[in-house]
Amino acid sequence: MPVYREQDVIPYRSRVREYAVKIKMGLVSQTKLITAASEIVRNMLKYANGGETIIEIVSRGRDNGIRLTFDDKGPGIADIPKAMKDGFSTGRSLGLGLPGTKRLVSEFDIKSEPGSGTTITIIMWING
Amino acid sequence: MERIPILKLGAFLLVTIQIDLYDRLALHLEEDLVAMVEKKSVKGVLIDISAVGIVDSFMGRILGNIGSMCKLLDAETVVVGMQPAVAITLVELGLPLKGVYTALNVDKGMELLRSKIEIEDTIGDDYDDDTSPN
Amino acid sequence: MAHTLNNKKSEILELWMKNQLADSGLRDDLISNKDLRVQSEELVNALITNLNDNNINNSQSPDFDKVTELLGGISISRARQGFSPRETGNFILTLKEALLEILRQEPSDVNVLFEESLKLSRLLDNFTILTFETFIKGREEVILRQTDEITDISTPVIKVWDGILAMPIIGTLDSARTQVVMENLLQKIVETGSSIAILDISGVPAVDSLVAQHLLKTVSATRLMGADCIISGIRPEIAQTIVHLGIDLSQIITKASLAGALQYAFKSLRLEVKRSALEVNGIANIQ
Numbered sequence A: 001m002p003v004y005r006e007q008d009v010i011p012y013r014s015r016v017r018e019y020a021v022k023i024k025m026g027l028v029s030q031t032k033l034i035t036a037a038s039e040i041v042r043n044m045l046k047y048a049n050g051g052e053t054i055i056e057i058v059s060r061g062r063d064n065g066i067r068l069t070f071d072d073k074g075p076g077i078a079d080i081p082k083a084m085k086d087g088f089s090t091g092r093s094l095g096l097g098l099p100g101t102k103r104l105v106s107e108f109d110i111k112s113e114p115g116s117g118t119t120i121t122i123i124m125w126i127n128g
Numbered sequence B: 001m002e003r004i005p006i007l008k009l010g011a012f013l014l015v016t017i018q019i020d021l022y023d024r025l026a027l028h029l030e031e032d033l034v035a036m037v038e039k040k041s042v043k044g045v046l047i048d049i050s051a052v053g054i055v056d057s058f059m060g061r062i063l064g065n066i067g068s069m070c071k072l073l074d075a076e077t078v079v080v081g082m083q084p085a086v087a088i089t090l091v092e093l094g095l096p097l098k099g100v101y102t103a104l105n106v107d108k109g110m111e112l113l114r115s116k117i118e119i120e121d122t123i124g125d126d127y128d129d130d131t132s133p134n
Numbered sequence C: 001m002a003h004t005l006n007n008k009k010s011e012i013l014e015l016w017m018k019n020q021l022a023d024s025g026l027r028d029d030l031i032s033n034k035d036l037r038v039q040s041e042e043l044v045n046a047l048i049t050n051l052n053d054n055n056i057n058n059s060q061s062p063d064f065d066k067v068t069e070l071l072g073g074i075s076i077s078r079a080r081q082g083f084s085p086r087e088t089g090n091f092i093l094t095l096k097e098a099l100l101e102i103l104r105q106e107p108s109d110v111n112v113l114f115e116e117s118l119k120l121s122r123l124l125d126n127f128t129i130l131t132f133e134t135f136i137k138g139r140e141e142v143i144l145r146q147t148d149e150i151t152d153i154s155t156p157v158i159k160v161w162d163g164i165l166a167m168p169i170i171g172t173l174d175s176a177r178t179q180v181v182m183e184n185l186l187q188k189i190v191e192t193g194s195s196i197a198i199l200d201i202s203g204v205p206a207v208d209s210l211v212a213q214h215l216l217k218t219v220s221a222t223r224l225m226g227a228d229c230i231i232s233g234i235r236p237e238i239a240q241t242i243v244h245l246g247i248d249l250s251q252i253i254t255k256a257s258l259a260g261a262l263q264y265a266f267k268s269l270r271l272e273v274k275r276s277a278l279e280v281n282g283i284a285n286i287q
Helices: A006-022 A027-048 A097-104 B023-040 B057-072 B084-093 B106-122 C002-007 C009-022 C033-050 C062-081 C085-105 C110-153 C175-192 C209-225 C236-244 C258-268 C278-286
Strands: A051-060 A063-072 A107-113 A117-125 B006-009 B012-016 B044-048 B076-080 B101-103 C158-161 C164-170 C196-203 C228-232 C253-255
Touching (some): A006 A027, A006 A063, A006 B023, A027 A063, A027 A097, A027 A117, A027 B084, A051 A117, B006 B023, B044 B106, B057 B076, B076 B106, B084 C209, B101 B106, B101 C209, C002 C009, C002 C033, C033 C062, C033 C085, C062 C110, C110 C175, C164 C175, C164 C258, C175 C196, C175 C209, C196 C258
Parallel strands (some): B012 B044, B044 B076, C228 C253
Antiparallel strands (some): A051 A063, A107 A117, C158 C164
């Protein structure tokens, strides 16, 4: 699902919620997941003028979860460990971007190549 | 153009957010609300977010900004009715929501605003025990 | 071999039943001999009917779906009924004994017999492993359910006064537990419209920086909702650890006892608790 305009954010969030409801994810986990997704797409719009997203249902043993992938062709992040530190932000935001988002979800993975783009993958399991 | 309605309720303004705010709508709300506070010279603003399922850092910033701007215009802002799931998420995200008061519901929010305004009014007034609210 | 076994189905069953009933670990208190016979017959039928010389080396073959399904069902139900792993394992192991015994009674070459026994043995061993796996899974389910129950039971929210909630926390506070505590507390705050919540931690054995962080989060979330949160039941040794660890709880209202917290709550709701004068008068009247 492409997200290239600010208006795409709300429909994208509704889509994520549909998937979360489908696998009977608890309300708090749903809220955390969607908030995290919202943070990431907003970042993506701001720094990379948008990108592509994938929503998938994944399972691990008897546990189900949702995996969201965000792929952009933006400037990339040069120093990921630094970007993952609390308080770091290059833009005019609150500076809780990535680390705050990471705290919301079960798994968080970021790969970035300066100059060619960033891929972020997050997973939220139903049982932690 | 879609806008969030702002109601005047006695000495206060009441805004009920019923839908997920997209960025432009949120920015318009900020603009309208601040203009209205100045025009009607109200002392308090209630923002009811009980129907809001997601508050991300953008939305949190809008709420904080409204609070700070109203404060400059001598009005207090109370965010009421936050959902438990939203509160838990904001704490985990590390968003403190500075510059605004919070209350459980509109009634409690009004009560809070009245007490805040009263405190300000009584400063300089003669101390009078009978004026304390019931 | 499959053919031989197919012809001797009833003999196998009889021998197996004899083995099972002779076993000292027989749990006729948990399962009646009649039910055991029904279960055994089903399994022998499913196994022997589907067994052929091709699939004997492959326990994963779809031919054995019926067998694995039966075994799975039996071991899960045994796990729930409280059979020991040994008793559950013996069910399938005694079948192996019976099968090998029948095979031995057939006149055949020693080498052939050895080969066939080996094959049969391997197949049954695989089924035994499967039995154990499902047995453990069944037990895990029981444990999981109990864990959920314990978490639910151990976090009650009590309405102590109109507008005041109390939540005594008993046991260690980890992240999963904090989630439950937070959710229950916040939900109850909304339901009752309470403006003050008291978290009593007298039942928490130790407070380290992680637990303190969890407490801080709970307090912050309560405040975001528009209610106040007081932490009570801080024992002296916990106060010591908190200070030694350099944890800053100065943003939180803390009280030594639940009574202290309640007093504070009454005060902030502008409520007063007074000893009634009536009783004094009553005593005076008697004199």
